[in-house]
Each structure stands twice: as structure tokens, then as C-alpha cells.
Amino acid sequence: MPLQPFILEKQYRDYIWGGDRLRPGHSPTAEVWAIHENNTVIGGDYAGRLLTSIATELGTDLLGTRVTTRIGSHFPVLIKLLDCNQWLSLQVHPNDEQVRELKGAGFFGKTEAWYFLDTVNNAEILCGTKDGVTKADIVRSVRDGTILDCANRVPVTTGDHVLIPAGSIHALGPGMLVFEVQESSDITYRVFDWNRPASEGRELHIEQSIRVIDPGIRVNVSAAPINSPIARLESCEYFSLDKLVPEDSDIIAHPAGESFHALTVISGEASVKGDGWSFGLSQYDSLLVPASCEEYRIEKQSGCELLRVTA
Ligand SMILES: [Zn+2]
Incomplete structure (x- = not known):
């Protein structure tokens, strides 16, 4: 009996910066985790099982040869929807190699991509650094809290999309609904948090950020393709x-x-x-x-x- 597709139970994250579009009647809802290794299957032969356990059991039949050749029977991506109503903190993620040095084998870096589902007029994101910014500029500006001067601030509109390689600073702005796909990893360094009070779990990761930010990476927002199936x-x-x-x-x-x-x-x-x-x-x-x-x-x-x- 060939495998059939899976529906996964959505998981919600109710952070303060969320909105009311992802789960009507429950505001603020900031994130829907649509596809993640710790989501549970709804219905079918695998009902009630975690995706991670099915990935281990089925391996290539579920994941495909490209994934298992690269990283084994590990579900490789996290897919989220985000409803952003404030600037999110400016972040950076390490790459696979840096994560292996920091945490050992079995951990992954994080490259991610965004697709803008709905945006207000004048919506903006931060992605990557401005032309000419050097590593010395990064070291100084992350330490003294002026990193925004180095960040690329880009207008976005519905249908735009962007790839954010590991090592690129990035932040979503207010007034946007976003589809995000990322390597399944939870290693995030907070570079700048808009001078909001540092509370538990929202501290800045100054030294780690300086170590992984690569001002040589170019990040480009692209417009939606037109009339293509x-x-x-x-x-x-x-x-x-x-x-x-x-x-x-x-x-x-x-x-x-x-x-x-x-x-x-x-x-x-x-x-x-x-x-x-x-x-x-x-x-x-x-x-x-x-x-x-x-x-x-x-x-x-x-x-x-x-x-x-x-x-
Ligand atoms: Zn990120």
C-alpha cells in the first residue's frame, strides 16, 4: 500500500507582536507552525504520531533521496505563517559549519526564505547589510547599538519573496502576513531589539552575532512572477x-x-x-x-x- 499524504495539526504561538488573522477570535496569534517535526499527524494510518517519528521510520519514502543523502532521516524544514504587527527583533543565524563548531554534530544552521502574503502600504523589512559595510563596522555597531545604520531597509509588497542565507541580519516589520520556510533549527542570535526592555528570553547575543554576521552576503527581495502556473x-x-x-x-x-x-x-x-x-x-x-x-x-x-x- 503506497504512502498517502499527511495533514498535520497546526501549532500556534501567541507572542505579543501577533495579530488576529491567523486564528480568528484568538488575538494576538503571532505564528502558525504548519509543518514541523514536532507536529502531530491528523487522520490516516499514522494518526497521533509525531512527524519526527514517522520520518525516522519511513526515511527516504517520506523525505526523499536528496534529504536522506544529505542529513539522514531528519525532517529538514520548518514552515510557518507569521502575522507581524510590530518590528520583530533584528536577528542572525549561524550556518551549518558554525553550528557544528559551537554545538557539535546533529545540529543545523538556519537559512530561511520569506514570501509576503499580505502587506500594508509602506511595509518594510531589514535584510542583509548595506553596500560597503565591513566586518569592523559590524563589530562596532552591534556593540554600541547602532546596527540599524548598517542594515539594508527594503520596502516589500504582497507577492514579494526573499532568501535570507545564514549570516545575514534580518527583521520583519509591522503590517505583514508572511510565509516562512527555514532549516529546522532553533539557533537564533538577537542582534538588536529596538531598545525594548531586555526581559527574560529577550536578551541580546552580542558576541555570537558579531561572530556569525557576514556583511559580504547580498540579500535581494524579488517580485512575484506574473501569470505562471x-x-x-x-x-x-x-x-x-x-x-x-x-x-x-x-x-x-x-x-x-x-x-x-x-x-x-x-x-x-x-x-x-x-x-x-x-x-x-x-x-x-x-x-x-x-x-x-x-x-x-x-x-x-x-x-x-x-x-x-x-x-
Ligand atoms: Zn530568522
Whole structure:
């Protein structure tokens, strides 16, 4: 019996900077963890199991050959939706090599990508450093709290997307709903917190930040592709992010054993069907299609848009 796709129970994070769009009636909701190794499967043969345990058991059949060749039977990405109503702290993440030096084998760095689902007028993010900023500028400005002078401040609008490699400073601004995919890692260094009072768990990580910030990395926000049923938005060695728009015809997809497909509906509703299975998905629902699944079909539907993560 071939594997069938999984629906995972969403997890919510109610941070103070959240809003009311991700979980109506429960405000502030800051984050939805849509696909994560510690999410529980809803329904089917694996109901009640954690994704991490299924990944260990099924290995390549779930994850695909690219993932297991690179890192073994470990679910490699975390997919979140974020409802931001204040500036988030300016952060940086170490890369895989730095994490191995700091914490040993089995830990990962964090490269992430953002897709802007909805933005207010004049929405902005911080991503990367301005041209000409040197490591000496970083050392000085992180220590004396003037790092904003070195940060690239960029306007964003709905449909834009950006890849944030490990070593790049970044912060989401107020008035945006964001889809985020990242390497599954929780190592975050807080570089600057807008001079908010330092409370438990919100301290700055000055020395660690200085160590990992790389002012040589360029970070570029790109605009949404126009009128393309399948478009690759971002790609790196850890994951790829595609936008699927089955508006004019069905989209046929096939994981072909290489990678799982993590689908998230970002607009409208989607009907996804394969051999012996079918799922109806609402906006912000996700579906995890195992790498060993045969060809499947996302049915033509007006107003339907999805994001697809592969690894
Ligand atoms: Zn981050």
C-alpha cells in the first residue's frame, strides 16, 4: 500500500507582536507552525504520531533521496505563517559549519526564505547589510547599538519573496502576513531589539552575532512572477520554494522519490488528488506529500494559489 499524504495539526504561538488573522477570535496569534517535526499527524494510518517519528521510520519514502543523502532521516524544514504587527527583533543565524563548531554534530544552521502574503502600504523589512559595510563596522555597531545604520531597509509588497542565507541580519516589520520556510533549527542570535526592555528570553547575543554576521552576503527581495502556473521563487541547498497557480488548468506533480512536497494554500481553496486519496484544503492549510507518492493533481480552481516547498 503506497504512502498517502499527511495533514498535520497546526501549532500556534501567541507572542505579543501577533495579530488576529491567523486564528480568528484568538488575538494576538503571532505564528502558525504548519509543518514541523514536532507536529502531530491528523487522520490516516499514522494518526497521533509525531512527524519526527514517522520520518525516522519511513526515511527516504517520506523525505526523499536528496534529504536522506544529505542529513539522514531528519525532517529538514520548518514552515510557518507569521502575522507581524510590530518590528520583530533584528536577528542572525549561524550556518551549518558554525553550528557544528559551537554545538557539535546533529545540529543545523538556519537559512530561511520569506514570501509576503499580505502587506500594508509602506511595509518594510531589514535584510542583509548595506553596500560597503565591513566586518569592523559590524563589530562596532552591534556593540554600541547602532546596527540599524548598517542594515539594508527594503520596502516589500504582497507577492514579494526573499532568501535570507545564514549570516545575514534580518527583521520583519509591522503590517505583514508572511510565509516562512527555514532549516529546522532553533539557533537564533538577537542582534538588536529596538531598545525594548531586555526581559527574560529577550536578551541580546552580542558576541555570537558579531561572530556569525557576514556583511559580504547580498540579500535581494524579488517580485512575484506574473501569470505562471508553476514558478520557482527561491532555491538553496536546503530547500526550494515554488508558487503554484492552478487557475487555468490542473497542475500535475510527481515527487519522483527525490523530495517530499509540502503544499500550503495561500489563496482560495485547493483540491489535491492522487491514487486512492484526495484532500480539500482551505486557505493556510498545508498538506505533506511523501516523496514516494505517485503523480498527483491539483485541480483547476479560480483564485487558488499554493506555495510548495521541496528539499
Ligand atoms: Zn530568522
